[in-house]
Structures are given as C-alpha cells and as structure tokens.
Amino acid sequence: MNEDILQINSVKKSFVRNIIDVRGKEENERFFIIDDLDLQIPREKITALIGGNGAGKTTLFNIISGFMSPDSGDIIYQAENKQMSIIGLLPYKITRLGIGRMFQDDHIFHDMSVLDNMLLADADDFGEFPFISIIYNRKNKIIEQERIEKANSIFKELFGEDNPFWEKRDEPAKSLSYGQQRLLGLARLFMGNYDLVLLDEPTAGVNPQIINQILIIIRSMVEEKDVTVFLIEHNMKVVLDLADFCSFMSHGKITAFGTPDDVIGNDEVRRTYLGV
Numbered sequence: 001m002n003e004d005i006l007q008i009n010s011v012k013k014s015f016v017r018n019i020i021d022v023r024g025k026e027e028n029e030r031f032f033i034i035d036d037l038d039l040q041i042p043r044e045k046i047t048a049l050i051g052g053n054g055a056g057k058t059t060l061f062n063i064i065s066g067f068m069s070p071d072s073g074d075i076i077y078q079a080e081n082k083q084m085s086i087i088g089l090l091p092y093k094i095t096r097l098g099i100g101r102m103f104q105d106d107h108i109f110h111d112m113s114v115l116d117n118m119l120l121a122d123a124d125d126f127g128e129f130p131f132i133s134i135i136y137n138r139k140n141k142i143i144e145q146e147r148i149e150k151a152n153s154i155f156k157e158l159f160g161e162d163n164p165f166w167e168k169r170d171e172p173a174k175s176l177s178y179g180q181q182r183l184l185g186l187a188r189l190f191m192g193n194y195d196l197v198l199l200d201e202p203t204a205g206v207n208p209q210i211i212n213q214i215l216i217i218i219r220s221m222v223e224e225k226d227v228t229v230f231l232i233e234h235n236m237k238v239v240l241d242l243a244d245f246c247s248f249m250s251h252g253k254i255t256a257f258g259t260p261d262d263v264i265g266n267d268e269v270r271r272t273y274l275g276v
C-alpha cells in the first residue's frame, strides 16, 4: 500500500472578485486562491496545515471533502485496497469512502440531542444524509440499539465512566459548554470508522484544559484507531506538540513541508506568517 493516504496533484481553484479599477469602474477579476498546489498526506500520521488568514486552507478542505470542485488538478485517495480519484464525488460519497471532517465553525447540530449528534455520524451507512439515517434507524431497532451502545462506549473511552455527554444525551447539544461541543464534534468522528479525518482548527477558542483533552483524543485516533489526521491549526504550540509533519500554505501553494520544527523554523514562514 502507498505510504501516502492522499495525493493532491496540481490543484487549482479560482474565485471571481469584484474590484474597482483605476478609473473607478467596477469589474470582475478572477484570482487563484489555490494555484498548482501539490501535497502528500502520510498514512497514519498527523499532518498540520498552517498559513495566514485567507490563505485558502479551508478551501482546500472543501475541495478534498467534495463541497467545492477545483478548476483543475486531481486528488488521489488510497485506503485499504482501493485507490481512486475523489474529484467530482459528492460529499456523502467521500464520507462513505472513509474521509470524515470537522468544520471550522460548526462542529455539531445545536438543536439535535447530544446522542442524535453521535447517531447521525456514520461513514458506513448514510454519510451526509443525517435525517434519513435517523428515520431509517428508528425503524430498525436492533441497529439503533447497537449504535447507541457504540456512542456510549466512545463517550466512556474518551471521557471516563461518568461523563456529561452520556448524562446529557437527550438534551440539545447547545446545552453543552463551548469546549464540550468541540469535544462532541471530535467524538462523533469515532462513530464513523474513518481512515482519514480533516480537522479545521479543532483547538480555536477553547481553554488550555480542553486543548489538552483535544490533543489526547487526536493522538488516540491515530495510535489506537489507525486514523490519518490532517488538521488546520493556528496554534504553533499545538502543531509542535501534536503533528508529525507540517505544511505551510502561501500564495496558493505549499511552500514548506517537513517536521514542525523545520517548518516553524523556516525563514519564509517566520517572516511572512509568524512575523518574527
């Protein structure tokens, strides 16, 4: 099996923006936010993606997970014995192939119960059709019971015997604290048996104690479940503590790749991103 789970080859993505030219006339200008980007994601490792605000990191995640199509280029995914291009596949199909995602802002469904947030996440069944998944599973009590047991055991494994997630399982997810909502977003990914998970700023805006818990959970994904993690992160301490590899995105390309120490020590990264 190839040692890289994902190969991103010459991906380009442009958007059109409205600008005012020197004569004060409005015109549309096409600009490339991703411009011939190449990157390989090593299997069963943690790879961080860093880069300035608006560099195009989330756009790259949108392309990998099928929410956006690139203008050109290819992404080859290899898990178990299957190797395929995932460009052009709908998000739910990409989910079913074993690629899970946690979003930058919305980690969970706030009005659904804590338990339903867990039950709708399942790569093997319904992927991006959470409501069909719930209706179907309500008809099938045995599968539903198994999935509830699985959610319970994930909560116990990650958060201990007496955890607030199981206690609050029938309450809306918005009743959890912000940090707990983030942890629930990560716990959901364990329901899916994914091979690769994309995490968009998992530690943003939470306190150091929760960051610690998040790091433990991400490490256990890789070490105990053989998952590959690709994460966007602005906190350099987290990158140094957690990641095996680090990639730096600038001007639409990956301009540095290596160990976190190497990339964070790189002159261009220090000058253009870290400002030191």
Ligand SMILES: Nc1ncnc2c1ncn2[C@@H]1O[C@H](COP(=O)(O)OP(=O)(O)OP(=O)(O)O)[C@@H](O)[C@H]1O
Residues within 6 Å of the ligand: 015, 016, 033, 051, 052, 053, 054, 055, 056, 057, 058, 059, 060, 104
């Ligand atoms: N659908 C779209 N149409 C037009 N422009 C877009 C679209 N999506 C993203 N952009 C622009 O592309 C740029 C990159 O956005 P993106 O969200 O990928 O950045 P990012 O690296 O994730 O930044 P941050 O670190 O702030 O999250 C931004 O300037 C954004 O405004």
Ligand SMILES: [Mg+2]
Residues within 6 Å of the ligand: 057, 058, 059, 104, 200
């Ligand atoms: Mg982003």
